[in-house]
Amino acid sequence: MSGTSGAGARRKLTPETIVVLTFALLGLLGGVVLHVTVKSPVITSLFLATGVASLVYRFLGGTEGATFVWGAIKMGGSLAALVGVAVVLIHYLEIESIVSAPVQGTYEWQWAGQGWIGYVDVAKNATARIAMSKHVTCNGADTQLPVLEQKPNENGKAVLIDNGRKLQITIPIHFIRYDGCNRTGLDEVTVLTGTLARVPAYAGSIGYESKYATHRGDMILVGNFISGVHQL
Secondary structure (H helix, E strand, O other): OOOOOOOOOOOOOOHHHHHHHHHHHHHHHHHHHHHHHOOOHHHHHHHHHHHHHHHHHHHOOOOOOOEEEEOOEEEEHHHHHHHHHHHHHHHHHHHHHHHHOOOOEEEEEEEOOOOEEEEEEEOOOOEEEEEEEEEEEEOOEEEEEEOEEOOOOOOEEEEEEOOOOEEEEEEEEEEEEEEOOEEEEEOOOEEEEEEEEOOOEEEEEEEEEOOOOEEEEEEEEEOEOOOOOOEO
16 A cells, blocks of 8 residues: 555645745734834734735635625625735724823823913823923013922822723812912812823924014824814
């Protein structure tokens, strides 16, 4: 009886199998490398989807009956499997990138109505400290006065919730009382609480130019205010 026959016979790799395995390895390995280096959900998902679709095509029954509908676009076969897997991966990779984004850092907070500007510092342990001031004229000179004070033992908290899509803040502060430009005391504790949604924004420096002088300042443009007070 021949040693090359039967269930234990070694099967030769066909050219088709070699091509499919090559695409599968390139897709899966390339997706992992891109996820670590480039961190682009779209590009990473396309590589991973290519690897998954290749394996499905060759070893898991094929993709002949697969369909994918996106609005007025309907796809079938291998293309449907590729795009379908890519869309699912993009969704979850974006969620993962949001969740993994560090919350620690310094954030600028402005209240244009009162001319206040402040900064919220969030540490790695999610504790939050705030400082805010306003520009006033005292004795004919432009002066920056602190608006509030946060006592050393009254740390706030800034915690990511809803899979990183929102930031929940709780910060105890004391508003400073003034008689004109003279500080007279502190109000009782006021707790700033809120849930802030993550939104796209543009930030940078701008110039205030006139025929008399040029000054520099900051501008932060947010697509919309979540409170619904104003829409751009």
